[in-house]
Each structure stands twice: as C-alpha cells, then as structure tokens.
Amino acid sequence: MAGTYTPVALTVSVTGEKEDLLTLLADQRALLRITARGLTDEQARQKTTVSDLNIGGLIKHLASGFRATAQTIVDRGENAEFDMAAVADAYALRDDETIDGWLDEYDRAAEAFDQVIADVASLDDLIPQPTAPWQPEREWWTVRKMTLHLLRETAHHSGHADIIREALDGQSTMAAISEGQSWADS
Incomplete structure (x- = not known):
C-alpha cells in the first residue's frame, strides 16, 4: 500500500478495508519501533521531558493494549x-523488564491482534466494551472503531516517544527513516 512511511508487510492475508487499516497500523507500529531502536534498558526507562512517560513504558502500554483489545x-x-x-504499572518499564522483552511482546501482541481482525466476520461486528471508571455505562463499538482507536493510540504515543527520544539523544524518527535516502539529501 502506498502512503506508508516504512516498508511494511502484513502477517495475515486480508483485502479491502481490513488491509488498509492493518497496513496503516503496521506502519505506525514500525515507526514506534524505529524510535526505540538501539536503546539500552536504562535509556528506555529515562524520562527526558516534564512528564513521567518513557519509551519503554509507552511500548509496554501499547503491547498490553493490543493484547487486551484482541481479547475483548x-x-x-x-x-x-x-x-x-492490572494496569497499575502500565507505563513503567520495571527493573525486572527489558525493552527487548517488551518489543518482542509488542510484535506478538500486534500479530495476534492482526489475526483477530483477519478472522472477524465483519468490521461492523458490535463488541461490548468493558465498563471503566471513565466509561461506567456499557458501550458497543464496531471492530472498525476498535481498530481505529488502536491506530490513534499508536500514533499518539509514537509522537510522545519521538519527543522523548529526541530529548534523549537527538534522534527523530523521520530523520532516522530518511537517513541515506537520495530524496532526503536534496
């Protein structure tokens, strides 16, 4: 699919809207992985802005989100x-966790999510959402809306991660993906 920043290949066989959604989602996931490229565990835990967010915690949060959404x-x-x-330390890369471990889980959770989307009968299927303190009444979302929500979450947190990484060592994701490209030099 043209229009991605990264070369992505889906691990599931889908067409049409499912292919479009999963391709864009895979592209966003690849961008987040680029942001984490080459980080040590210590760097992945480092807070470089005034917020408590760090790259390892964001990846952990998103991996857990993909896993939970697929299960829902x-x-x-x-x-x-x-x-x-269950989410008390959702944004924290604990001392007994590694960035590589969570990147592996992120990939496995993403593949599992993609498989669920490939297998679902229709993107219009209505899925009951868990109630939560911020959503006390039961809501029903389509599979499409759930997928778009994950796309938004991934893009949102990829932006956070990019800012954190740039403050850490100056790397920006867009500079990293364009490095060595003839079009970037001009």
Missing part, C-alpha cells in the same frame, strides 16, 4: 469490567 473482540464479554489493578 474474541471474548465479547457483555459483563466485562476494566481491571484497574
């Missing part, structure tokens, strides 16, 4: 509640 689509639990305790 599969389970379709009409009585599901968001588990606040």
Whole structure:
C-alpha cells in the first residue's frame, strides 16, 4: 500500500478495508519501533521531558493494549469490567523488564491482534466494551472503531516517544527513516 512511511508487510492475508487499516497500523507500529531502536534498558526507562512517560513504558502500554483489545473482540464479554489493578504499572518499564522483552511482546501482541481482525466476520461486528471508571455505562463499538482507536493510540504515543527520544539523544524518527535516502539529501 502506498502512503506508508516504512516498508511494511502484513502477517495475515486480508483485502479491502481490513488491509488498509492493518497496513496503516503496521506502519505506525514500525515507526514506534524505529524510535526505540538501539536503546539500552536504562535509556528506555529515562524520562527526558516534564512528564513521567518513557519509551519503554509507552511500548509496554501499547503491547498490553493490543493484547487486551484482541481479547475483548474474541471474548465479547457483555459483563466485562476494566481491571484497574492490572494496569497499575502500565507505563513503567520495571527493573525486572527489558525493552527487548517488551518489543518482542509488542510484535506478538500486534500479530495476534492482526489475526483477530483477519478472522472477524465483519468490521461492523458490535463488541461490548468493558465498563471503566471513565466509561461506567456499557458501550458497543464496531471492530472498525476498535481498530481505529488502536491506530490513534499508536500514533499518539509514537509522537510522545519521538519527543522523548529526541530529548534523549537527538534522534527523530523521520530523520532516522530518511537517513541515506537520495530524496532526503536534496
């Protein structure tokens, strides 16, 4: 699909709107991976802005989000509640965790999510969303809306990660992907 920043290849066989959504999502995931490229665990934990966010924590958060969203689509639990305790350290790369470990989980969670989207009968399927303190009433979202939500979350947090990385060592994702390209030199 033209219009991506990175060369992406899907791990599932889909066409049409599913292909478009998953390709753009894969591109955003690849951009986030570029932001984390070459980081040590210490650098991945480092906070370089006034917020508490760091690159390792953002990747951990997104990996968990892909995993949870895939499970929500599969389970379709009409009585599901968001588990606040399960996300207590969602944005923290703990000392016993590594950036490489979470990047591997990010890839596995993304592949699992993509497979769920490939297998779902229709992007129009309605899925009950877990209730949460910020969403106390049950809502039903289409698979399409859930996928678009993950696309937005990934792009949003990729931007956070890019700012954190640039403050860390000056690398920006766009400069990193254009490095050595003839069009970038002109």
